[in-house]
Amino acid sequence: MRRIDKTRTIRAAHGSTLSAKSWLTEAPLRMLMNNLDPDVAERPEELVVYGGIGRAARDWDSYDRIVAALRRLEDDQTLLVQSGKPVGVFRTHRDAPRVLIANSNLVPHWANWEHFSELDKKGLMMYGQMTAGSWIYIGSQGIVQGTYETFVEMGRRHYEGSLKGRWILTAGLGGMGGAQTLAATMAGASCLAIECRQSSIDFRLRTGYVDVCAKDLDEALAILEDCKRTGKALSVALRGNAAEVLPELLKRGVKPDAVTDQTSAHDPVNGYLPLGWTVEEWESKRASDPKAVAEAAKDSMAVHVKAMLEFHKQGIPTFDYGNNIRQVAFDRGVTDAFAFPGFVPAYIRPLFCRGVGPFRWAALSGDPEDIYKTDQKVKELIPDDKHLHNWLDMARERIHFQGLPARICWVGLGDRDRLGRAFNQMVASGELKAPIVIGRDHLDSGSVSSPNRETEAMQDGSDAVSDWPLLNALLNTASGATWVSLHHGGGVGMGFSQHSGMVIVCDGTAEADARLARVLWNDPGTGVMRHADAGYDIAIDCARTRGLDLPGITD
């Protein structure tokens, strides 16, 4: 098993020349490659895209075999991928998905990091995270709007809609976490982000996601003080360990206006630097003594969460940003770890009730103009949503594309299918230079069960019921998505979530139009269904208004 190969540099082809037999297979091929683009992936030489050890393929041989299989795949065949390894090609039909993926799934009794790591080491599995192993990661932009919407909503709830002169304290500038600094300034707030790895800070500086890197805590606080006075929004990175800096801030009596965290706490071996360790120590021990690393990391997370609880007690809005850090601290004896909420029940669930979530698309042409044209189309088709228009303008101005140009817009049931079909029309008419792929994060309205994150505190108590994401994956398969995936683990780690992914190609054909009409309606439809079933009024209203067919609810 060859997992590391520093000689390889992968980039997706641009333009309209196919190396696969059709756009339905060229699309997963380019998106797989795009996931490993050095401008997109965190550690492409290891096939790691983001989120700790979230991989696009199990190993380099598997990668090569996936590429070969996609290049030869016919339009009535389906490739099966098991934890990043291509395992079979079967005859299906034109309206079936071209690729079906299952990553990191374990029978529940064995669904823990210990057993997973054993299998991972043996080469029998890989960690798929969410969009890493399902080939629809589009770099940090993917998370920017979600984070932006969260921060804006937080401002609405706690600061009368304005974050001017406010600052957010967080940690972790990795694949996802790196979006926090940009999202904060877009939302009008300053931000202090603690990150232990200089290379991660440098990457964020280079791509414009972080404004400045402070030499030390004193300098960082001085900058933030200045911003408070002038009302300017600046993002400040500080090299350090969150488990050390947060207690220090408490000691100094510093009061941020909001507190959260995006270290990779979901993965105690690979994701969280233990207190007092250097990054170098950490990296070498991860290989030589992973157990010791996990133990030390968990202790440090308990310290980190205790500090967050202190801020929470002071009345400062504090929330878990979906990395399972409360659970780890809780298991470590911090009995009130869940005193502060997760970001979903706090800010996101009302959106999920209307099927609104991280809808996204990428231009297979590689041409930014194709995305700008779709931006314009979105404004045309959703003319009244000022917030959305603002987002599109700021995104165009401030977000650097990574790899294939892409855009993300949180839109819901009734909008997604209209946008998808309009994009397909633009491909058909030649307005766009090549097809568009449309997908979404697994963190979406109908596609995930994750009791510490997306389905935390459901009002009927159904947090842990995972029938829903399985039905979502089956329905997307039945509706004709181009590729569909089922994952376990994702952002909150082994044992804590099950979720499904979906991507569909707009190749400009009438067949694609019919598929888009089904898939982009049904997919958010399952989200509205799931929340309506749990009794949320917003979802029940949405189902009725939009004409969903939910036995026992809309009939």
Next chain:
Amino acid sequence: MRRIDKTRTIRAAHGSTLSAKSWLTEAPLRMLMNNLDPDVAERPEELVVYGGIGRAARDWDSYDRIVAALRRLEDDQTLLVQSGKPVGVFRTHRDAPRVLIANSNLVPHWANWEHFSELDKKGLMMYGQMTAGSWIYIGSQGIVQGTYETFVEMGRRHYEGSLKGRWILTAGLGGMGGAQTLAATMAGASCLAIECRQSSIDFRLRTGYVDVCAKDLDEALAILEDCKRTGKALSVALRGNAAEVLPELLKRGVKPDAVTDQTSAHDPVNGYLPLGWTVEEWESKRASDPKAVAEAAKDSMAVHVKAMLEFHKQGIPTFDYGNNIRQVAFDRGVTDAFAFPGFVPAYIRPLFCRGVGPFRWAALSGDPEDIYKTDQKVKELIPDDKHLHNWLDMARERIHFQGLPARICWVGLGDRDRLGRAFNQMVASGELKAPIVIGRDHLDSGSVSSPNRETEAMQDGSDAVSDWPLLNALLNTASGATWVSLHHGGGVGMGFSQHSGMVIVCDGTAEADARLARVLWNDPGTGVMRHADAGYDIAIDCARTRGLDLPGITD
């Protein structure tokens, strides 16, 4: 939530008049109803089909709504069923499944009986077992051939191919377990089956699965002694508690020729009578104090397994028959509980390597003649398999149909699709009076991950990897099965397995022919794929011979 309704008697319609809009929806309708036929289900008034609390629908309202939805469903719509409740109807297409089902699935960290029971009580879930919640249970016949094949194989390994004058000790004459006695006599062996419920014994006597019910242990042993002398194969039921009778047999020095068990040990609250309790006590306590029942049952199972271990030590072939009893005993401190093997690695895996498993079909006409004609067709198409021909003859002679006439044959990759297409042709030509549905148990070659049963002791250590059944369900959906299901729990209980079901209709159309060709090839194909990936030579050979397309293996 109305779970019990003694006024209802459900039987599937026979004949060729539709009450749904086509055979694609009439078929799931009849098979759902057939699962609840009083001749098929264990406790139909509670919607319980078999295996402890394996239900066909969550409650009676859900049942009625499923029926209503199936009756109005169009041939381009798909009904979603979440743990026995219909939750949505979505537009798909003609080649997509008409029903997609997810039952009893829980995010792993919460996948235990305690959490499930809480949700079950709240009306948010039901236990789907394997074929109960996926509407392809066909009564005890379903399990007879599997058990027969297992006993025959056991005889081959340990008794030079003949079980004449031998007897098998077991317990449990429930939905599945009731097949043991008949399978034993078909295989030429006598059998002593301990069963604590007189009603279960009576049901098996009535349907011809048990030959005699002994008054007490002395009488039972006398009958078996007699059989040993004469070489006659007789099945004997004895009312009693296995945890009491097995130690008593050890004390008396009685030596059976094989030992196994099919009490519902997978479900400590509902499935196993604690030692020293009456059935009445058990039933009332299950409602009033389920925790106490579970504790007492687990203690008794430890006693039971210890007795099985004693027989094993005496060199008597002893095996777990897939009810998870070793795990319960192990968790109760019986550290050598896994000293005797499960039946799959012991006897079944070589069959799985060739995609051979519990293939089955039912005649929607309700006419036994339709099944006899298909029996004949099987003999014609598989002319050289004497063992299979014997089975068909004995089955015809000795198995009473329950509900819709049905047949089961363990056949594999390359045979299933030929049979299915031939049956479809027989429907098309009018040789059969109505369509046939074809399905299988979830206990099959490619459809289950269950480290204590179907995937115990896989040679590469991948026992717990559940990507495989998920891919199986996705591929069956993509291939055009008529209904597809994903379950958790099943025969080994919460936390211990994930598995998928598939059923497809032969309605005599050309469209069905194309679907049958894909589904009945791909479905066993995933089983061969899964075992080839694990390194089994038989599977790799089979994949090569049959022309499966497995990247890295057959290319």
